[in-house]
Every structure is written in structure tokens, then in C-alpha cells.
Amino acid sequence: MIKVLIVGYGSIGKRHLENFLQFKDIQLIVYTKRNDLQLLKKKGIKVSNSLTECLKENPDIGVITNETSLHIPIAIKLAKEGLDLFLEKPLSNSLKDVEKLHAIVKKKKLITQMGCNLRFHPCIKKIKSLIEQQKIGRILSAQVQTCSYLPDYHPWEDYRKGYAARKDLGGGIILTQIHEIDYM
Numbered sequence: 001m002i003k004v005l006i007v008g009y010g011s012i013g014k015r016h017l018e019n020f021l022q023f024k025d026i027q028l029i030v031y032t033k034r035n036d037l038q039l040l041k042k043k044g045i046k047v048s049n050s051l052t053e054c055l056k057e058n059p060d061i062g063v064i065t066n067e068t069s070l071h072i073p074i075a076i077k078l079a080k081e082g083l084d085l086f087l088e089k090p091l092s093n094s095l096k097d098v099e100k101l102h103a104i105v106k107k108k109k110l111i112t113q114m115g116c117n118l119r120f121h122p123c124i125k126k127i128k129s130l131i132e133q134q135k136i137g138r139i140l141s142a143q144v145q146t147c148s149y150l151p152d153y154h155p156w157e158d159y160r161k162g163y164a165a166r167k168d169l170g171g172g173i174i175l176t177q178i179h180e181i182d183y184m
Helices: 011-020 040-041 050-057 068-080 098-108 120-130 178-183
Strands: 003-005 026-031 047-049 061-064 084-088 112-115
Touching: 011 026, 011 061, 026 084, 040 047, 040 068, 050 068, 061 068, 061 178, 068 084, 068 098, 098 178
Parallel strands: 003 026, 003 061, 026 047, 061 084, 084 112
Antiparallel strands: none
């Protein structure tokens, strides 16, 4: 039985949880500040708004999906406990403490991965293959243009205050161009 701790239960945390539910022999633990999670508890998923309580379950893996500004502090806590880590992109909105996390992960020989899912997109894989096979010539430069939609599901809110525009929540260029930087 593998115990997976999901940190954060927003849209990405929910997606990871649904993916993990496809596997047998996995026990899920969710750490979140949300209180509307009775459905998860009914499914037998342990839910807590205390990281200390979640760690008492002795998870093997930490899947960090909360707001970007909290990725590194949470990852450091989990790494110190010996958990392998999966961190959602972007890794952080600051380089502060990234080296500290790296040192802990290296010392404890933990498996750590950051989620950059577009590198597995069929179109990107095809382009990579064509480049590696030198079928499209030598690449001398690249230009990338990234566009983000303006959410219309909350027309009464100023989009500049939403997560896509807020650095502390991982918005801006590190959110919208992280995939392009990764696959280049």
C-alpha cells in the first residue's frame, strides 16, 4: 500500500486525486484549508487542515498542488520527513530556499519531480522527434508566443487580482510560459 499525501485541493489537486483513484493499493490523504470535503471522507479518504495530522499517517509521497508561494516551504517539511515529492509547476515564485530543498532531497536520496505535462503532448513529442532526427534542419533560434484567456466565469471580478496575474499564486510569466521554457 502506497500512501499519497495531496497538499492543496483546488482544481489541480482534484485532478491528481481523481488520477490516483484509478490505482489499487493507494491510500489518499488530503491536506487542505477547505472545509467542504465530506464527499472525500465518505469515499474513505483522510482529510485534514493540519499538516502535522496528515504526517501522522506516514505518507510515502507528497504531491504539492497548493499555491506556488507555499510549494517550497511545504516541500522542505515533507522532504525532512523522507517523502518523495511531486511538485506542480511552477516550482516557486522565488529562488529563496530552493537550494535548501535541493540539499535535503539530495542528502536523503528522494525522488523529486516537477509537473511539466506538456512535454508529453503528442505535438511536442513529434516536434522533438523531428528535431532529434534532423528532419527539419538545424534550429538556430526560436520564438515563443504564449496567450492566456481572460476568465469570464467571474465577470464581476478584476482578472488582475486572480491567480493568473498574481505572483504569489504562481501567475505571470512563470505560470504562462513555464511549459515553453521547459520544452525548449
